Amino acid sequence: MLSNIRIVLVQTFHPGNIGQAARAMKTMGLTDLVLVNPRCFPDDEATRLAAGAEDLVQRARVVDSLAAAVNDCVQVVGASARLRSLSLPFHDEPDAMARELVANAETDPVALVFGRERFGLTNDELRHCSQQVSIPANPEYGVLNLSQAVQVLAYEVFRAWRHRPESGFVPQRPPHDRPPTREQLDHFHAHLQRVMQASGFLTQPHARTEEQLQALFARAQPSRKELSLLRGLLSALEPKDTRDD
Amino acid sequence: MLSNIRIVLVQTFHPGNIGQAARAMKTMGLTDLVLVNPRCFPDDEATRLAAGAEDLVQRARVVDSLAAAVNDCVQVVGASARLRSLSLPFHDEPDAMARELVANAETDPVALVFGRERFGLTNDELRHCSQQVSIPANPEYGVLNLSQAVQVLAYEVFRAWRHRPESGFVPQRPPHDRPPTREQLDHFHAHLQRVMQASGFLTQPHARTEEQLQALFARAQPSRKELSLLRGLLSALEPKDTRDD
Numbered sequence: 001m002l003s004n005i006r007i008v009l010v011q012t013f014h015p016g017n018i019g020q021a022a023r024a025m026k027t028m029g030l031t032d033l034v035l036v037n038p039r040c041f042p043d044d045e046a047t048r049l050a051a052g053a054e055d056l057v058q059r060a061r062v063v064d065s066l067a068a069a070v071n072d073c074v075q076v077v078g079a080s081a082r083l084r085s086l087s088l089p090f091h092d093e094p095d096a097m098a099r100e101l102v103a104n105a106e107t108d109p110v111a112l113v114f115g116r117e118r119f120g121l122t123n124d125e126l127r128h129c130s131q132q133v134s135i136p137a138n139p140e141y142g143v144l145n146l147s148q149a150v151q152v153l154a155y156e157v158f159r160a161w162r163h164r165p166e167s168g169f170v171p172q173r174p175p176h177d178r179p180p181t182r183e184q185l186d187h188f189h190a191h192l193q194r195v196m197q198a199s200g201f202l203t204q205p206h207a208r209t210e211e212q213l214q215a216l217f218a219r220a221q222p223s224r225k226e227l228s229l230l231r232g233l234l235s236a237l238e239p240k241d242t243r244d245d
Numbered sequence: 246m247l248s249n250i251r252i253v254l255v256q257t258f259h260p261g262n263i264g265q266a267a268r269a270m271k272t273m274g275l276t277d278l279v280l281v282n283p284r285c286f287p288d289d290e291a292t293r294l295a296a297g298a299e300d301l302v303q304r305a306r307v308v309d310s311l312a313a314a315v316n317d318c319v320q321v322v323g324a325s326a327r328l329r330s331l332s333l334p335f336h337d338e339p340d341a342m343a344r345e346l347v348a349n350a351e352t353d354p355v356a357l358v359f360g361r362e363r364f365g366l367t368n369d370e371l372r373h374c375s376q377q378v379s380i381p382a383n384p385e386y387g388v389l390n391l392s393q394a395v396q397v398l399a400y401e402v403f404r405a406w407r408h409r410p411e412s413g414f415v416p417q418r419p420p421h422d423r424p425p426t427r428e429q430l431d432h433f434h435a436h437l438q439r440v441m442q443a444s445g446f447l448t449q450p451h452a453r454t455e456e457q458l459q460a461l462f463a464r465a466q467p468s469r470k471e472l473s474l475l476r477g478l479l480s481a482l483e484p485k486d487t488r489d490d
Contacts, residue, residue: 020390020393023389023390023393024389024393026383026386027382027383027386027387027388027389027393028382028383029382029383051390052386053386082417083417083418083419084419087422087468087471090418090419092416092417092418134417135400136403136404136407136414136416136417137272137273137274137403138271138272138273138403141271141272141297141298142272144268144269144272144396145265145268145296147393148268148393151389151393151396151397152396152397152400155380155397155400158381158382158383159381162381169381170384171381172327172328172337172379172381172384173328173335173337174328174329174335223332226332
């Protein structure tokens with residue numbers, strides 16, 4: 001359940017990052033934001049950059065320790081730009097982390113913890129985590145902006161959630177045009193062949209060429225309307241004395 | 246090849262978004278940025294928010310039409326908050342889009358096109374695209390900030406690339422501690438059993454309890470050093486007159 005997934009930001013320096021993180025969260029269905037000792041909060045910058053997610057910013061809980069932020073959680077994942085050599089279990093694939101987090105979130109609160117813009121999380125804060133995760137990135141320039149890191153991990157969490165059958169998430173799809181029947185396709189192939197021969201492009205039936213063109217059109221997956229359109233074009237291209245139907 | 250993957254931003258309103266987009270690109274190994282009619286560029290905000298990715302901003306090509314930006318590309322994917330009901334093929338899973346894009350980028354330039362912050366891409370601009378992609382999001386609040394959208398799609402592109410065997414990408418992993426041998430584990434189990442009996446916790450061998458605890462420790466996957474630590478703890482807990490080795 002997405003509402004069980006908490007985003008915890010520790011000692012965020014720029015209030016603007018809080019606002020952008022809130023926006024990132026909301027686009028991915030997350031609503032529970034907790035701030036541990038933010039440097040500057042509440043702040044107009046946080047509200048301004050939340051751009052439609054001000055409700056998350058206003059409802060954000062402010063606490064003075066990471067323990068207070070996550071004590072009720074059954075899983076706490078610390079996001080780190082560099083995996084520390086602690087014995088803390090790590091995920092180097094955010095999607096695997098997200099699947100585990102979402103599974104636990106079915107029944108209990110869980111948390112994703114992000115550290116300071118410059119310094120990340122301290123080793124002591126990582127001890128409040130059950131695992132760490134890092135976002136695989138360019139080895140030469142791999143530190144994402146804080147709110148961008150929130151966006152990427154929130155995106156993976158939302159993805160793990162919507163892939164679960166019980167989520168009921170309906171992907172947006174453009175309206176579906178009906179595909180043609182095999183018979184309609186056969187008529188089209190026959191029409192295409194007639195036009196290729198009548199135009200002199202083929203002097204006799206040529207299986208290979210016809211096959212290639214049929215495959216091309218098959219890949220295009222024409223709808224009924226589009227097939228109609230193609231038939232109309234073929235008719236217009238057909239030399240007048242060979243027109244059939 | 247990541248260098249074949251172009252990010253095109255059309256008529257970006259806020260120069261700060263250009264800077265943040267450049268940073269997002271660079272964290273994911275992308276370097277080719279093209280701006281179509283940016284409202285305000287060059288601009289200090291773009292440089293300031295690029296934060297280490299100023300080189301991408303400085304090298305960004307500025308053109309006055311989308312055609313000029315993508316004419317050499319073999320695949321052009323338009324990112325759209327809402328899938329339009331055009332016949333344009335669509336991807337509603339960014340990861341599938343990314344795999345296709347990266348495959349084509351092995352040999353030719355390809356492009357990911359992003360529109361204006363408020364209005365996205367025009368239908369006319371979408372006609373310069375071979376496909377459209379949208380980032381699945383909260384149906385009630387689904388429009389990501391422009392640079393966040395760039396970050397998410399760049400993340401998926403980088404992921405598709407590093408999963409290809411030829412990429413040579415090495416995930417960062419903390420140093421690996423050697424696991425124990427079966428024999429060392431058997432000694433540990435025997436030691437654990439002795440302590441459980443000697444302490445009075447078990448009055449006789451109890452297969453179920455021993456099995457459960459062995460399974461718990463097996464899940465923890467102790468390293469050799471950790472097993473040593475546990476053996477030391479068990480020794481300290483053992484009543485003095487029953488200590489064995």
